[in-house]
Amino acid sequence: MRVQTEDWQRFILGVRNYKGKKTLFWNGERLWDEENGGHLIYNWEERQTWQVIMVLPGVEVIPKCTFDKCSNVQKVIMADTVRRIEYHAFMYCDSLAYVRLSTNLEYIERWAFGFCTSLTSIFIPPSCTDIHDYVFYGCYKLIILSVSQTTQLGEYVIGANTALIRASSFPTDGRGNYTNHEDVNTWIKNRLQGDEFALHRACSSFNPLEEVIYNIISRQGVKAFKKPDSVGVTPSQYLSENPFAEIEEQKILKRYILDMMGEIVS
CATH class of the missing domain: 3.80.10.10 (Ribonuclease Inhibitor)
Known part of the structure; x- marks a missing residue:
């Protein structure tokens, strides 16, 4: 906020x-x-x-x-x-x-x-x-x-x-x-080091960037938002709790779905 x-x-x-x-x-x-x-x-x-x-x-x-x-x-x-x-x-x-x-x-x-x-x-x-x-x-x-x-x-x-x-x-x-x-x-x-936790890091970072998160989702799929880390916290939770975040998960998901639909249609 x-x-x-x-x-x-x-x-x-x-x-x-x-x-x-x-x-x-x-x-x-x-x-x-x-x-x-x-x-x-x-x-x-x-x-x-x-x-x-x-x-x-x-x-x-x-x-x-x-x-x-x-x-x-x-x-x-x-x-x-x-x-x-x-x-x-x-x-x-x-x-x-x-x-x-x-x-x-x-x-x-x-x-x-x-x-x-x-x-x-x-x-x-x-x-x-x-x-x-x-x-x-x-x-x-x-x-x-x-x-x-x-x-x-x-x-x-x-x-x-x-x-x-x-x-x-x-x-x-x-x-x-x-x-x-x-x-x-x-x-x-x-x-949270390693590629396995790339989305967790991106969502919990200072000033998370939409493009970075979107690129990870493009590689790992939307299910990655719900993947828990070693203590049971998901990227969704990190992003929603992060007071420095100015982006929303739903906006990224909507963009991902629209891009996927565009690929299917084309």
Whole structure:
């Protein structure tokens, strides 16, 4: 979901209903008192009413604990000016199911999305060079973690109880942790390599291209959209979950069918 700058600017800063959701339009104002530990501007009760957070253009850093324990937030959309997400920024956002990160994001600090238990997918832009320890730890439903091979992953970025690890073959110790986080990190970044998973890669990539996807479908057939990878995720799922995708599966299928009909007629 791409949101144009002019869309942001139509709104007054602060909290208001937008498309039927209680939405915070946030311009970087301090919401957490790091020195004394406590909420600023909005109290605990108000924070629990938010359903959507829009991070406005101009914000470069989401500081420590800014949206910690906003348990009813379902969606976060960041302007492309955001470069850093700090410690605990979205931790314990229990209802968070959709995150559109900044395309210029560079760094995610420890525990930033820890225990976001409704999050099923996250797509990291290639600009992000460093994801620190435990960033998605406790995100039990997380099955899609799309990340560039050049991104540095810290220790236990995801935990053993994460859906992605449960669907893998990694052994765990008596405490429920996998035994080698470096092996897991390598697997996360490389598991979709090879021609077998070309369509999975194309659909989960940053800014998927219709022509690339169409060429793969032309070679592999339309059934390739429904072929699961090693953890059971199909290219259709990658494409529908990908917040950076501006193309639709149905459009590609329609083009494929029309081209096939043209060949038959001719």
